[in-house]
Amino acid sequence: MNALEGRQISFSYPRHGGQALLTNVNVYVRRGECVILRGPSGVGKSTLCHILAGIIPRSISGQVSGEVFFFGENLRFLSLARVAETVGVLFQNPDSQLFFPTVEDELAFGPENLCLPRPEMDKRINEALAMVHMEEYRLVETETLSLGERQRIALAAVLSLQPRILILDEAFSQLDSQSVSVVRDTIRAQKELGRAIFMVENSEEHVDLADRIYELQDGQVREVIS
Amino acid sequence: MKRADPRVKLLWVLLCTTGALVFFRPMWMLGLTLFSLGGTLLFGVTLQALGRRLRGFLPLALVILALHILFVRAGNPLVIIRGYPVLYSGGVMRGATTLLRFFVILCSAAVMARENTRRVLTALTKLGISYLFSFMLMIALRFIPSFSTSFSDALIALQLRGVELKKIPFGQKIRLYKDLVLPVVADAVVKSKELAIVMEARGFGALPTRTSYLDVRMTFADWVLTCILFSLGLLSFGFYYLFG
Structure with a gap:
């Protein structure tokens, strides 16, 4: 059974005159596998990520067809709580992902929403911070962090939910070299833990992380490297 | 008092800002200003930090003071130029009272700005x-x-x-x-x-x-402070309406 699967996904934004951005796209990611999606700017890579995470059509409107499955369960029939604990999404811009004064608050937000007890939250916060090598930043104010550190904290905030699927939308694009190395290590560690990882990445630098590579062009996805 | 529960700080802010809106007599405003300044310092805001905050509002405060002095024609004339009174005691007092009102509100803002917003959030949730x-x-x-x-x-x-x-x-x-x-x-x-x-x-x-990871709990000192603030509030507002 695939961890994440998108079947026959088509999408068009109403404001673009109904012109299709994605047409009958099929993608899948197995447990413990890292899949990279690449393609030119504006072809719909982020849109595909949003559809696979359920953000489209729940939060962003658009004409979407096809089905998304998490471990064989249709996303359409899953509650928001189930979606949040199954799939974690890391976006490109760290500034729009942090909204609490301190790192600890930021990491606690997701587990609090899922009504986890305090000892469990504490354990998850510790683990997530250790994963991104930022244990000593627990009580630091997020505004004082560099862009790379903020992105690592945003990743830790996603990891504190312990999702079984990770979707990373150009997560490396604003990182310094030290943060790139930490995020790469985190991705490898998550793979070893059996998480399914779907990431949008155009840089050749990170191809080694991938088990398979998809290319998106003219609304179609094709597997270029297996 | 620096680590006082956010609910105590909120009560203090409520008292100060309500007083700033209710009190119109200069001596009462002066008393409230001293109470606000004392609270602000006790809650951990330094004079430098308060000064920085005040500096930004100084031009606006001066404009307000000037407008009151020029346009409020009440009380005794203080300055008369060629038989035309340009400055009245009422205008000066009203301007000074308005400046003190600004100061009290800025003190309240400074105290709340120093508090961790998550603690405030949890405290508000605990208040229902x-x-x-x-x-x-x-x-x-x-x-x-x-x-x-x-x-x-x-x-x-x-x-x-x-x-x-x-x-x-x-x-x-x-x-x-x-x-x-x-x-x-x-x-x-x-x-x-x-x-x-x-x-x-x-x-x-x-x-x-x-659930909430952060918990805020009222300590014995917080309860004592709450009682003092409540009593002080009741007494001062009561006195103001009866004798002010």
């Missing part, structure tokens, strides 16, 4: 205020600086393109600012949309209830 409302308030307060940063970024971008703001006539400058407002507002809307998506992706609103 809906988490959603408190959270929205917190996010809105965090958005204000980002809004002003976007506006100053837009101004810097304009200046980098060769527009010298200092040399532009006032009317044109106002038109320029008006044109900048729309993209800045649009940027804020985009940011808020991104924020909403991230919050939802992390399960916000997924369940009817939520």
Whole structure:
């Protein structure tokens, strides 16, 4: 059974005159596998990520067809709580992902929403911070962090939910070299833990992380490297 | 008192700001100002930090003082030029009272700005205020600086393109600012949309209830302080209405 699967996904934004951005796209990611999606700017890579995470059509409107499955369960029939604990999404811009004064608050937000007890939250916060090598930043104010550190904290905030699927939308694009190395290590560690990882990445630098590579062009996805 | 429970600080802020709105007599305002200043320092705000906050409001405060002095014609004339009274005691007193009112409100803002917003959020929730409302308030307060940063970024971008703001006539400058407002507002809307998506992706609103990692508890000292503030509030407002 695939961890994440998108079947026959088509999408068009109403404001673009109904012109299709994605047409009958099929993608899948197995447990413990890292899949990279690449393609030119504006072809719909982020849109595909949003559809696979359920953000489209729940939060962003658009004409979407096809089905998304998490471990064989249709996303359409899953509650928001189930979606949040199954799939974690890391976006490109760290500034729009942090909204609490301190790192600890930021990491606690997701587990609090899922009504986890305090000892469990504490354990998850510790683990997530250790994963991104930022244990000593627990009580630091997020505004004082560099862009790379903020992105690592945003990743830790996603990891504190312990999702079984990770979707990373150009997560490396604003990182310094030290943060790139930490995020790469985190991705490898998550793979070893059996998480399914779907990431949008155009840089050749990170191809080694991938088990398979998809290319998106003219609304179609094709597997270029297996 | 620096680590006092946010609920105690909120009560203190409530007393100070209510007093600032209710008291009109100069001596009462002076008393409230001293009470506010004392509380501000005890709650851990340094004089330097308060001074920095006041400096930003100084031009506005001076304008308000000048307007009161010039336009309030009450009390005894203090300065008479060629038989025409230009300065009245009532105007000076009213101006001074308004300045003190500003000071009290700034003191309250300084105390709350020093407090961790998450602690305030938890305290408000414990007071029975809906988490959603408190959270929205917190996010809105965090958005204000980002809004002003976007506006100053837009101004810097304009200046980098060769527009010298200092040399532009006032009317044109106002038109320029008006044109900048729309993209800045649009940027804020985009940011808020991104924020909403991230919050939802992390399960916000997924369940009817939520737990809280941070806990705030009233200590014995907090209860004592609350009792003192309550008594002080009741006494002072009572006295003001009866004898003020």
